[in-house]
Structures are given as structure tokens and as C-alpha cells.
Amino acid sequence: MIKKKTYNIAIVGLGNIGINLYRHLKNNKKNISKKNNINFNIKYVSAKNRFKKRELVIPKNKWLKNYLDASKKRDIDIVIELIGGSDGAAKKLVFNSLKNKKHVVTANKALISKYGNELSVLAEKKSVNLEFEAAVAGGIPIIRAIKEGLVTNKINKIYGILNGTSNYILSKMSGFNQNFKDVLDSAKKLGYAEKNPKTDLNGDDVKSKIQILSSLAFQCFTNKSNITVEGIQAIDHVDIHNAKVLGYKIKHLAIAELKKNRLIQRVHPCMIKKDSYISNINGVLNAVIIEGDPIGKFTLQGEGAGPGPTTSALVSDICSILRGNIKFPFSIPHKSRKKIKSNDISNEYFSSYIRLDVIDKTGVLSSITKILSKHKISVKRLIQNPFKSKKFASIIIISHKSKNLNLVKSIVELGRKNFLINKPKFFRIENI
């Protein structure tokens, strides 16, 4: 096999991930070169603050004057973007790098889910790679699996747990019967939650990830409309306890599927049977399940984030470029990508769990069941437990499968009743 020229790499962004990647590439240079039959070199780096104290010393001659030089300098072949954020510097760097025929590797899910369509057109036009394995479920090579291992499968459904922070919090709340705030505080201390974990908790992070996965799985353009996104902030340990008693666990899932040629994407907490596979994915683990033909059901499970798994993903992308592998960022040429129309979940049917904390007085139960009946929601199970104080009661309702639209309407209507002492709680029950 013929030895090619040396590939020069620029790493832009030197936080935890960037530093870990730099060290890993340096320490494993020989092995990586050998496996790909080509040499490479970390030629340049760039960071917002060059003089910040870092774990390792980077030689002066490697520092770029301006981060955008990474997209311009003729002696750079591969740009690794680790700045983050869907716009601003990251966007500028990636667009310019591709324009100037540089291969790009990024861990930036927000950028790819927002601009992936345009970026892939550009990458194809310039015949360079745009790789983003690290953007979804770091330690799980899910993007490579869809693009290569499952290349010939027709995928109908892809779903799973895609955020380590929120899964850690739910697992701890369930394991120790602690409330949300206490678990979040300890997660921050242990490094399992960022200082500002907003996008991890409200579902936005997972939304970007499932958008990327569904565009790959269903060979369509990234579809940004009609996605239901609900986070985990409102989950109460009372509901986690109730779920247990009823034989369920509460998990935060992302689900994308094709139904009658319509794409349905949703991100929300679900109650799942407690002995199911996905109920037992705990802590910071991620899991992705694919239903495809001819492969059947296929599952991947691993650590979703952190410097180790993310570095593993970034290096797999770099190696793919070093080997000259895959040119289509989204598996097929953009001209062949489909525009699949999406539906929101209004007309989907869900069995559900509803909890209503009410004043314990005559007529309440009748009023509740009247509202449910009006919205065509039939009750499968109803449990009323008195509060210790006896003035109040908690009513748990498990509904039969009902239209999402009607479920939401009835929750809104119930929420307005002044016999309610708290906001109603509502979780869809998922049979997976």
C-alpha cells in the first residue's frame, strides 16, 4: 500500500475535550498512523484564552494567531471544531473550513442539527469530509454504525436515552428516593451535571441529537418542525415512587419513527415497564435502539459523554478521514436525501399516568371523571390515597390509550380547577 503525504490537523477549542484529544493523539500517534497507513501531525491549536492554565504545555509555534486561520492556512488538512454553540465562532469556522476544502470533525450537535443540511451540501461540493460522531452519544459509535454497519438497512424507528446528565438524575431519584433539586446539586458536585445544565434538563440537547439521528436513519433532511420536547425538571420524586409501585420506571427518551411516511420526533419523560431493557440503563449511560430491516432490533449501549468517550469518537472520525473513507456526511448524496413531512403527536395515542393532588371533598372525583369522559379518555385504573393531613388526597389515574390532543386538553382543563392544590402531573406510558 502506498504511503500518502502527512495530514496536518488543527484543533480549535481547548477545553476538557480539546486537551484530552490533543494528549491522546500525541500519545497514540504511532498506532493511529500505523492503522491508517498514513502519518498525521497536530500542526496548530487555538483557544479563546491562550494563557489559561492547562494540564499540558503546547509549544508556542503551534498556536494560531486567530482561530479563523485554521480555515485559511494552506498547510492544514483537517480542522477539529471544539468551540461549541450553534452559531458565532463555531459556525464561522466550520463553514469557512469546508469552503476552503478542509475536512472538518466536530462534536457540535447544536451546529449540526441547525446547519447540517447546508454544511453537508458544502462538504459534498468541495469533496471533503464533515464528521460528527462525537455529537451524539460520545461513547457509542452510533453514527458510524448507521452509515456503515447498517448501511443497507431500512430503518423505521430509532430511540433511546441520549443524555447522561438527565439519566443520572432520574436514576438517582429512583434509587434513593431523593428529590430533583438535591440530586441535581450532588450531580453538579460530582461533575455529572454542568454548572448551567439547562439544555441537558429541558430536552434541547436531546432534541438536537434525535434530529441528527433521524436524518441519518431515515435518509432525509434534518427536520426541525413538529418536535415535541419536554424536559425532566418537573418530575417529582412522588411520581417516581408511584411509578415503582405500579411496576414502571420514569426515563427520559428520544423517539423518532416513520409512520405512514410521516416523521414523528419526540423527546419526553416516559413511564416504562421496570423490567424492560431500557428501564435498566442507569447512571450516565446512553443507549440507542434501532429497528431495521433486514437487521431486526439492534442495540448499542455505552457512556454518553465525558472526555474519554468523546475523544474515542473524535479519533474515529479523524481516522475515517485519514483512510479516505466516506464522503457523504449524511450517508447519501444531498440530492438523494428525502424531504419527509412530519406530524406532531396530537393524533398519536398514548396510555398515560395522571396525578392530581386535590382537596378531599364531595364531587371532586365526579368532576374529574366528567372532564376525562368529555375528552374521550377512558380510565384503566384509578387510585385515591389520602394525604397524612386527611384534608387532601392524591388521585392517580392510568388511562387507556387516548389521543395526545385530548390528553393535553384534559390536563389543561383539570389544571384550572380550584380543587387542585398542585399542577397536574402527566406522563405518557411507553410500551418498549
Add this chain to the structure above:
Amino acid sequence: MIKKKTYNIAIVGLGNIGINLYRHLKNNKKNISKKNNINFNIKYVSAKNRFKKRELVIPKNKWLKNYLDASKKRDIDIVIELIGGSDGAAKKLVFNSLKNKKHVVTANKALISKYGNELSVLAEKKSVNLEFEAAVAGGIPIIRAIKEGLVTNKINKIYGILNGTSNYILSKMSGFNQNFKDVLDSAKKLGYAEKNPKTDLNGDDVKSKIQILSSLAFQCFTNKSNITVEGIQAIDHVDIHNAKVLGYKIKHLAIAELKKNRLIQRVHPCMIKKDSYISNINGVLNAVIIEGDPIGKFTLQGEGAGPGPTTSALVSDICSILRGNIKFPFSIPHKSRKKIKSNDISNEYFSSYIRLDVIDKTGVLSSITKILSKHKISVKRLIQNPFKSKKFASIIIISHKSKNLNLVKSIVELGRKNFLINKPKFFRIENI
């Protein structure tokens, strides 16, 4: 991107898998060509019996006169070997095809585990691909994952369930408390076991697979010595029942790991805690778990065999060739592959389950414990249950961690005692 010439494919072997592959390639030609930016063509086929009744009609002009022509004809680029068996026709075809600069795709684990070292040298010398994703755990793209997704990881341990037939049998025995023979018979009827399932049951099939996986994971030559291989034929439903009572399940595992730079490979039934992940892989499913750095623990799960999953794997290999990806069959050049010395498990320590069916008379227990003590095996738990007839008793012993050599010696010695009415039963307990 520049369109290259059309690749011509020859499929040799047209059993279930071959026919399924032929149909799939034909029906998905457009999509596969598009994804890989190159055209392909099933130019030739060959089978032992050309005139056997098949589900589909293959045009006359596609049939080779002699299967070995696939390795010779100048208008063939890729040879798909689906003959099977480590020697004979399959070996001849694959060696000759590589020699004549044809890319080879095979599902033949016996061939790869036996001749993979020589074949990879040949493939590298001739600059062609030798691909065998379908040889291990069909529906799980494990080989591609190790070679690409986890390319930069240092793997220390790889293990899992690698045979769908034996896992199906153990799951059914456990679920329905049926004996081995009855479950095997029904498995044959349902198509989950072959007419002659010998290599599936005695561990030989799994042995080939773990040899291939460990050579990939540890970047070493396939190591054929010192492998412990035990099958599932001797597993009794009594032990499956006892395992349940004690909080375990019996699973047939393959385990390969590096310990102090020595390779240890073993294939045998294990008792595993019943709530562990791997205990809950049931039916024909396979699962592979990898412990690597920096990725941590990574798990893949899917259907292990059958025409669908195998076709998925074969096509992923074909696509890899169509894209011009990966040239080293075992991830690194053969010159860089290590010769790792292996240890057998004699000096490994295992906790274990021993069942002895004995004549219920004075002195028996004392004789048993004396033998165990002589071999330095200390008892963690001992349960004696009388048989219904009362003349006999079943003694179950859970041992503390003891040297395998000593465990085996004591089992042999116990087996010779004439107070035993059946062969002793012995299972290692694995904490995974």
C-alpha cells in the same frame, strides 16, 4: 466526486444466506450504489447444485462453470464466499481469489479463525480487502466497531454471548423448566437449531468467533492454543432451577482478556447474577461487551444469525470495498500484529457451583468435604436436599474463589467416588 468503474461481484454458495443476499443486492442496487457513489453488478454466481429448486430464478449467463472461476475471471472484482467450512472448497476459493487480487467477503468463521493470519498477509500483499463482518454475531457490526468506531481504544477485555442457538436453548430451559433434549427438538422444528447443531452446542462455533474477536481487539495474531472450550450439552434443568433459587442464571459465554500481557480465552457455561445485563439477553440474541480505554464499557446487542442479519453484515462489507475503505483485515498491518502468549485457565480463580447427587448414607458429607479441603477449596455455602425417594440426596456446594486446576481435580476425584449416582455438575460463577 468522481464516479469510478462498475464493480463486479461473484456470489459463491447459494444456500439461505446466498439467496437472501442475491435478492437484497438486486432489490437495493440503486440505494447501495448511491450511498457508495459507485455502481456494482452481480456478475456471476455458483453453487454446489445448480439445479436445486430455489426461491428465485437466476439468469443462465450468470452461472460460472466452476466455482473456482470466481477467483480467476478477469471481470470479477469482489468474491463473496458462502460455502462454509474451514478447509476444502472455501479455503481454495478464498486463497486463490486473494492471490488473483480479488477482494473477498466471507461469513466463514471457521476459515478466518483457522487461516486468518495467512489470509491477511496475502490480502495486504495484494492490496485487496478481506472482510468478515458476517463471521461473528451477524446482526451486530462488532468487527467494524472494533476496527473503526473504537479504532483508538486500548481494549482489555471482550466478552459476551456469541451463539444464538445455545442461548435460545438455555433461555427456554430457564423460562419453561424444560430439559435440554425437549428444547433442542423444538428449536430444530422452529429453525433456531440446525439439523446437526453439534458445533453450536459444543462451543466450537463460539471458539472460532472469540478467536477472531480477540485478535482484533488485542491487535495480535489469532491465538489457537490454551483455549478452554465447554459446551452446553451437559446442562441439566435441575441446575438451571437451582441457579434460579440461588439468584443466578446459566449463560454460555465467551470471554477473552489480557492479564499481565497474557491472553486468556475461554468459552463455557457460567452462572451469572440473574439481574445482571448479560443474564437478560434471551432467545436468539447475541451481545458483545468491550472494556476499553478511553471509551469505558461499551455494549452491542442484536440478532446473532439468520439470513436478515447476515445479509446486513455482508452488505456492509461489500459497501466498505465499494468505498475503498480499510485495507488491513485485522485493523493493523500484519507486521505490527503482536504475538501475545496465552495462558490456560489452570491458575485462574473462580467461585463455583458444584452439584453432587449421592447415596444418602453416613460419611458421605465428610468424604466430600475432605476431598475439597485437600484441594484447598473452601465452601461458601452448602445445601443438602433429600430426593423424594429419600435414599438419595443432592448436595449443592458454592465454593469461594479457588484455582481452576484444583476445582477440576476435585471434580475428577469426586466423580470417582461410588457414593455418587450421577456425574458431578460443575459451573464457574462469573461476576459480570
